[in-house]
Structures are given as structure tokens and as C-alpha cells.
Amino acid sequence: MREIERKFLITSEAFKKEAYKRTRIAQGFLNTHPERTVRIRLKGDNGYITIKGKSNKSGLSRFEWEKQISLNEAKELLLLCERGIIEKTRYEVLVGDHIFEIDEFMGENKGLIMAEVELNSEGEVFTKPEWLGQEVTGDIRYYNSQLSLNPFKNWK
Amino acid sequence: MREIERKFLITSEAFKKEAYKRTRIAQGFLNTHPERTVRIRLKGDNGYITIKGKSNKSGLSRFEWEKQISLNEAKELLLLCERGIIEKTRYEVLVGDHIFEIDEFMGENKGLIMAEVELNSEGEVFTKPEWLGQEVTGDIRYYNSQLSLNPFKNWK
Numbered sequence: 001m002r003e004i005e006r007k008f009l010i011t012s013e014a015f016k017k018e019a020y021k022r023t024r025i026a027q028g029f030l031n032t033h034p035e036r037t038v039r040i041r042l043k044g045d046n047g048y049i050t051i052k053g054k055s056n057k058s059g060l061s062r063f064e065w066e067k068q069i070s071l072n073e074a075k076e077l078l079l080l081c082e083r084g085i086i087e088k089t090r091y092e093v094l095v096g097d098h099i100f101e102i103d104e105f106m107g108e109n110k111g112l113i114m115a116e117v118e119l120n121s122e123g124e125v126f127t128k129p130e131w132l133g134q135e136v137t138g139d140i141r142y143y144n145s146q147l148s149l150n151p152f153k154n155w156k
Numbered sequence: 157m158r159e160i161e162r163k164f165l166i167t168s169e170a171f172k173k174e175a176y177k178r179t180r181i182a183q184g185f186l187n188t189h190p191e192r193t194v195r196i197r198l199k200g201d202n203g204y205i206t207i208k209g210k211s212n213k214s215g216l217s218r219f220e221w222e223k224q225i226s227l228n229e230a231k232e233l234l235l236l237c238e239r240g241i242i243e244k245t246r247y248e249v250l251v252g253d254h255i256f257e258i259d260e261f262m263g264e265n266k267g268l269i270m271a272e273v274e275l276n277s278e279g280e281v282f283t284k285p286e287w288l289g290q291e292v293t294g295d296i297r298y299y300n301s302q303l304s305l306n307p308f309k310n311w312k
Contacts, residue, residue, distance in 0.1 A: 030194050030207065031187035036236045038186050038194045049205075049223075051186065053236045065233060067205075067223065077221060080192045080209045 002056075003064040004122055007142060010113040011133040015102055018129075019091035025103070028081025032145040039145070040077040043090075047074025059138015060122050084108070084148030096127035108151035114142060158212075159220040160278055163298060166269040167289040171258055174285075175247035181259070184237025188301040195301070196233040199246075203230025215294015216278050240264070240304030252283035264307035270298060 023044045030038040035054040041047065047070055053063030069077075078085065086109065091102040102115040114136070117126055136142045141150070179200045186194040191210040197203065203226055209219030225233075234241065242265065247258040254273050261268045270292070273282055292298045297306070 030192045031189075033187075036186045036238070051233060051236065063232075063236065065229065067225070069223070073221065076219075077207060080207065080219065082192070 001064060002061045003052075004061045004119045004124075005116050006060065006119065006135060006137045007139075008115045008117075008135050008137075009133040010102060010115055010131055012131045013113075014131045015091060015093050015100070015115075015129070018093045018095075019102070020094060021092040023090045023092075024087070025090050026078070026085060026087050027144065028078050028085045029145050029148055030077070030081055032082060032149055034140055034143060034145065037143070037145045040074055040081055042071065042074050042078065045071060047071045047077075049074075049077070055138055058122060060119075082148065084151065086144055086148050093129070095129045098126045100129070100132075105147070105152065108153050109147050110153065112147070112152040157220060158217045160217045160275045160280075161272050162216065162275065162291060162293045163295075164271045164273075164291050164293075165289040166258060166271055166287055168287045169269075170287045171247060171249050171256070171271075171285070174249045174251075175258070176250060177248040179246045179248075180243075181246050182234070182241060182243050183300065184234050184241045185301050185304055186233070186237055188238060188305055190296055190299060190301065193299070193301045196230055196237055198227065198230050198234065201227060203227045203233075205230075205233070211294055214278060216275075238304065240307070242300055242304050249285075251285045254282045256285070256288075261303070261308065264309050265303050266309065268303070268308040 025041060025043050027039055027041040037052045039050040046068060048066055049069055050066040055062045087106045088103045093100045098117050100115045100117050105112045140146055181199050183195055183197040193208045195206045202224060204222055205225055206222040211218045243262045244259045249256045256271045256273050258271045296302055
């Protein structure tokens with residue numbers, strides 16, 4: 001399937017009070033090439049393998065394939081991943097009809113907080129909460145695969 | 157799990173008369189790094205995703221994780237793979253207590269025929285059929301991931 005997503009920076013931590021769910025995520029990449037990333041993720045008690053393709057021209061839509069795997073399989077596969085395991089806390093916030101997934105990064109990417117909203121079409125309208133900042137959709141530097149290679153703390 | 161395998165070149169096509177099964181395989185790689193290959197395979201009517209780690213020192217044993225996926229998923233994922241899709245016919249031959257999987261490559265790797273036998277331990281004894289040639293276990297050039305990058309026809 002193709003996934004349509006828009007991605008934004010976050011300007012304040014006010015979203016935390018509105019979150020209905022909070023989950024710890026650890027993830028690594030078997031491949032960080034932007035045209036074929038292979039991600040291994042531990043999310044709460046579940047494991048996932050996710051493959052993403054190239055973005056379309058607008059940067060809004062990207063092929064994505066995901067399968068749930070066991071936590072143990074995910075842990076074994078995480079050991080094979082390239083250096084630069086990403087750890088983050090994911091907050092889920094309902095704003096109007098849309099769920100915002102907000103990732104607060106730790107470790108080498110501490111200081112970065114980023115929100116994603118999934119849409120059904122590229123033109124779909126959604127409510128922008130006050131804590132939503134600059135849009136970074138399609139900016140490859142903000143792909144998690146690239147954050148694992150060139151973490152936020154090295155950006156300045 | 158770790159997989160223990162020995163790999164050999166083949167000296168004649170005599171094995172074809174002994175084969176109890178023959179299957180067409182097409183496969184590509186999302187990652188050809190020898191320490192973390194991610195392979196997408198179409199085998200007969202099935203699809204598979206397989207992740208292999210680094211070999212141990214002897215080159216005999218290698219971490220391997222595999223999941224069956226649908227043929228359609230495999231076809232979609234094959235489109236994301238790096239250049240160098242491998243096509244081959246796999247013959248399965250029973251010799252004594254062991255199954256030999258023999259791959260006759262097509263396309264860019266035409267002329268290469270290679271057998272693999274899976275073992276339960278590194279020292280396990282098995283019968284060597286007359287058509288079995290030079291051992292190439294652990295030789296990275298003969299990894300399918302490397303054959304997709306540097307095919308057999310370019311070797312001479």
C-alpha cells in the first residue's frame with residue numbers, strides 16, 4: 001500500500017497533556033537507503049518489520065509494507081541492524097478526526113520532537129493544534145533512517 | 157536461528173536425472189551487505205522475506221530469519237529491490253540422508269550451477285555424490301547477494 005503522511009516539528013510540550021497513549025519505541029535499520037529502508041521496531045510488547053519505498057514527487061506518499069513479528073524475533077533482528085539504534089517515546093493525540101503520532105526522541109536525537117498525521121488523500125484537510133510547528137514532510141533529514149546515520153545532536 | 161550450510165560447485169548435469177523436485181526462483185535484495193542481507197524471493201507460488209546475518213569464522217554458519225509472505229506482497233517488494241534480480245531453477249536431490257539444493261542460474265549468472273547441503277552440526281558427515289565439485293562455502297563471491305551485484309558472466 002501507499003501511505004500518505006505529513007510531518008511537522010513541535011513547538012511546545014503541551015501535547016503531552018492531551019495524549020491518550022504513550023509507548024516506548026526502539027528501532028534500527030537493516031537498510032537506510034531512502035528508496036528501500038528496512039526497519040526493525042520494538043513497540044511496547046510487539047515487534048514489527050517495515051519496508052518503505054521511495055517518496056513520490058510531493059514527498060507526501062510513500063510505499064509501505066509492514067508485518068508484525070514476535071518481540072524475540074525483533075530483538076534478534078535489531079542486533080543485525082546498522083549502528084544508530086533510535087529510541088523514542090511515542091505519544092498519540094486525537095485532534096478533530098485525526099490521530100497525531102508524536103515522537104520525542106532520546107539519546108543522540110534528544111531535543112527533536114516530531115509529529116506525523118496520516119491522511120486518506122493528499123489534499124485532506126485536518127485541524128492544526130497550537131503546538132504544531134514547521135512542516136518537514138519529504139525532508140529526508142527527518143526520516144528516521146537518516147536520523148540513525150546523522151543524529152540531531154550533530155546538526156548544529 | 158543459525159543455519160549451517162556447505163556450498164559446492166557442480167561438475168556435471170547428471171544431478172538432474174536424480175532430482176525429485178524442480179522449482180523456479182526469482183529473487184532480489186533490499187540490502188546486499190554481507191552482514192545483513194534482506195532477500196525477497198518468489199519460489200513457485202509462494203513469497204518469502206529472508207534476512208541473513210554475518211557468517212561465523214568458518215563460514216559454515218550464518219544467522220537466518222525467514223517469513224512466508226503472499227506472492228503479491230513478494231512481487232511488490234521485488235520492485236523495490238536493488239538492480240540485479242536473480243533467476244534460477246532449483247533442483248532438489250536426495251543423497252543418502254541429506255537433501256542437496258542445486259541452483260542452475262539464468263540470465264547474467266548463466267553457466268553457474270551450485271549445490272547447498274544443510275547440516276545439523278559443523279562436523280556432520282554426508283555422502284558426496286559424483287557430480288559434486290569444489291567447495292565454495294564461505295566464499296562471499298558466491299553469495300546470491302554478491303552475484304546480483306557482480307554476476308558470474310563478468311568474472312572471467
